[in-house]
Amino acid sequence: MSLTETELLHVPGEALLVAIRDLLEAKGIVSAAEIAERIAITDAASPAIGAAIVARAWTDPEYRTRLLTNGSAAAEEMGASMRGAPPLGVLENTESVHHLVVCTLCSCYPRAVLGYPPFWFKSAGYRARAVRDPRGVLAEWGTTLPDGVSIRVVDSTADYRWMVLPRRPPGTEGWNADRLAAILREGDMVGVTVPSL
Amino acid sequence: MIALAPGQVVRVRDDWPEARGPVHIRTPHYLRGRTGTVRSILGRFPNPEDLAFARPAPSLTLYHVAFDPASLWGDARSGDEILVEVYESWLEAA
Amino acid sequence: MCEPVDTEPHELSEFDREVDALRQMLAMKRLMSVDELRRGIEAIPEAEYHALTYYQRWIRSIAETLLRKGVITAAELEAALADSGTRA
Numbered sequence: 210m211s212l213t214e215t216e217l218l219h220v221p222g223e224a225l226l227v228a229i230r231d232l233l234e235a236k237g238i239v240s241a242a243e244i245a246e247r248i249a250i251t252d253a254a255s256p257a258i259g260a261a262i263v264a265r266a267w268t269d270p271e272y273r274t275r276l277l278t279n280g281s282a283a284a285e286e287m288g289a290s291m292r293g294a295p296p297l298g299v300l301e302n303t304e305s306v307h308h309l310v311v312c313t314l315c316s317c318y319p320r321a322v323l324g325y326p327p328f329w330f331k332s333a334g335y336r337a338r339a340v341r342d343p344r345g346v347l348a349e350w351g352t353t354l355p356d357g358v359s360i361r362v363v364d365s366t367a368d369y370r371w372m373v374l375p376r377r378p379p380g381t382e383g384w385n386a387d388r389l390a391a392i393l394r395e396g397d398m399v400g401v402t403v404p405s406l
Numbered sequence: 407m408i409a410l411a412p413g414q415v416v417r418v419r420d421d422w423p424e425a426r427g428p429v430h431i432r433t434p435h436y437l438r439g440r441t442g443t444v445r446s447i448l449g450r451f452p453n454p455e456d457l458a459f460a461r462p463a464p465s466l467t468l469y470h471v472a473f474d475p476a477s478l479w480g481d482a483r484s485g486d487e488i489l490v491e492v493y494e495s496w497l498e499a500a
Numbered sequence: 501m502c503e504p505v506d507t508e509p510h511e512l513s514e515f516d517r518e519v520d521a522l523r524q525m526l527a528m529k530r531l532m533s534v535d536e537l538r539r540g541i542e543a544i545p546e547a548e549y550h551a552l553t554y555y556q557r558w559i560r561s562i563a564e565t566l567l568r569k570g571v572i573t574a575a576e577l578e579a580a581l582a583d584s585g586t587r588a
Contacts, residue, residue, distance in 0.1 A: 212578050218564055220581060222556035223515055225563055228580035230522065232572055235580075239525045247521035293528070296449070313434055315538055316554075325520070328510035331554055337501035340436065340488055341479060349505045359485035362475075366432050367468050367491035368451040401507075430539040457535035460569065 254290065255324040259372055260393035262287045262322060264386040267377045276374065277301055284322050294321045298369045300361070300400075307358050308373045309346070309400035311339035312365040319370035323398060330399065340364060350401045373400045380406055407494045410469060414444045417500040418471075418492060430458030433496045441500050442473040448491060467494040519555040523562060532565050540565045 220228075233239040262284060266273040276283035280297035291297070297319055300308040312318065313336050318326035329335050338346050343360045347353065354360070363371050375397045381389060396402035410416060420439030423429045432454050448470055452463035471492045475482035512520075526532040540561025544552070552560065566572045 211575065214564075214567055214574055217567070217574060217577055217581075218560055222519075222552070222559045224581060224584065225559050226515060226519055226522070227584045228577060229559070229563060229566070229572070230518070231584055232576055232580040233522075236572075238531065238571070239522065239529065243525055244518060244521045247524050248517050251517070251521060251524070298448075313436075314432060315541070325512060329505050329507050332506060333501045334503040334505045338505070340475070341502065343486070346505060349507055359487070361486070362488045364434065364488060364490045366434060367448075367454070367493065369448060369468075369491060428539075428543070430535060430542065454535045454538075457533050458539035460533070460536060 250290070251320075251325070254321055256393070256395040256398065257390070258284070258287060258289050258324075259319070259322040259395070259398045260390040261386070262289075262372075263374060263393055263398065264390035266374055267389055268386050273374075280372075289321045291321055295368055295370045297322065298371045299374050300363060300371055301374045302376045302400075304376070305358060307354050307360050307400065307403075308371075309339055309343050309360055309362045310365065310371045310373060311336060311362060313337070313340055314364075314366055317365040317370060319372045319398075321370070322372055323395060327395060347401060350396060352402050354403075372398045374398075375400075375404050378404045378406060407467075408499065409467070410444050410447075410494070410497060410499070412444050412446055415441060415500045416444055416469075416471060416497045417441050419496050419498060421496075430455055433492055434490065436478060437473065437490060437492070440473060440478060442471040442490075445470045445472045445489060453493065453495070468492070469494065469497065471497070516555045519558045519562070523558060526562065526566075531571055532562065532569070536565050537561050 230241065230244065234241055262276065265287060266276050272283065276299050280299040281291045284297050285291045302308055316326050316331040318330060320326070335346065340362050343362050365371055392406060393404055394402060397404045418433060418437045418440050422438065423431060448468040450465040450467050453466050456463035469492055471490055473488045473490065475486050475488055476484055478488070523537060527534055537558065541557045544557060544560060549557065563577070567574060567577065
């Protein structure tokens with residue numbers, strides 16, 4: 210008895226993946242080796258790249274300028290694989306503006322510089338509330354902003370991917386880039402947290 | 407479609423193509439019919455509404471448009487903003 | 501939708517990574533764009549959407565799109581399911 214398309218689409222995901230992967234390999238379309246290689250390349254991107262970018266921007270004013278002018282080129286300087294990747298926009302936090310990045314429509318994330326998007330970034334709660342109640346969302350991480358700081362929520366709806374350039378925390382005078390990069394967390398570059406010592 | 411400039415006040419078309427058939431729209435519902443200000447021009451990119459159906463996709467200008475959340479939600483803090491990438495096909499001068 | 505955010509890290513499984521990589525390969529080979537992926541996910545009936553995990557939605561959209569475009573046929577997919585089902 211043959212299955213209808215609807216029945217095929219209701220097959221559990223794990224079984225569907227194995228069948229599609231095997232079928233595409235048998236047809237010479239995509240090989241298991243290509244998939245394995247792609248997993249390895251994707252796994253290599255992580256928030257460590259974003260942290261290195263931020264730390265360099267904090268210690269090298271000319272790099273900071275390049276980063277804010279052309280995020281993709283500056284990211285590539287720090288080892289991000291930008292070929293074929295969407296353009297990267299960098300959002301500079303100031304003493305009066307704090308940025309928060311979201312993708313309300315799906316889960317667009319600056320993967321080339323931060324790696325896979327975290328579970329929370331892809332969740333319905335984050336996607337719905339970041340534009341509606343950004344301070345409430347920050348509070349989920351225990352983050353509060355000083356009076357006088359406004360929030361700019363950046364909804365990634367199209368071709369750009371966005372990362373935040375947070376402010377350098379006090380108490381880090383004289384630190385080199387490696388030491389600064391080590392304090393940065395993924396959330397600092399999305400805007401749900403601010404860098405702390 | 408007209409070219410828009412940074413600083414220009416624009417309205418997002420109050421259109422709901424979802425009601426007319428299968429579509430893929432990258433202009434959020436919460437912006438339909440709302441007014442904002444162009445912040446910058448981001449470049450030209452193929453229309454995702456066509457790419458989503460594997461149709462030939464003309465390039466459109468993509469704008470970064472700022473919206474006052476107080477105008478969207480009614481209870482938001484003044485001074486905050488929401489910045490959204492919106493394609494020229496969805497914008498008109500206000 | 502307006503619910504508390506689960507801020508805990510959740511590790512990606514092998515399944516997740518493989519689906520993600522498969523989608524990238526299909527895009528690189530111009531067989532299926534990320535836009536088509538999104539459209540396919542948006543087309544999942546709402547009740548089913550909420551019952552699926554993030555990457556389960558992806559593989560469902562990939563299957564539906566590849567079938568609709570004729571990259572694979574229903575008969576081929578059914579046979580592949582049977583084959584992988586019988587393998588240990």
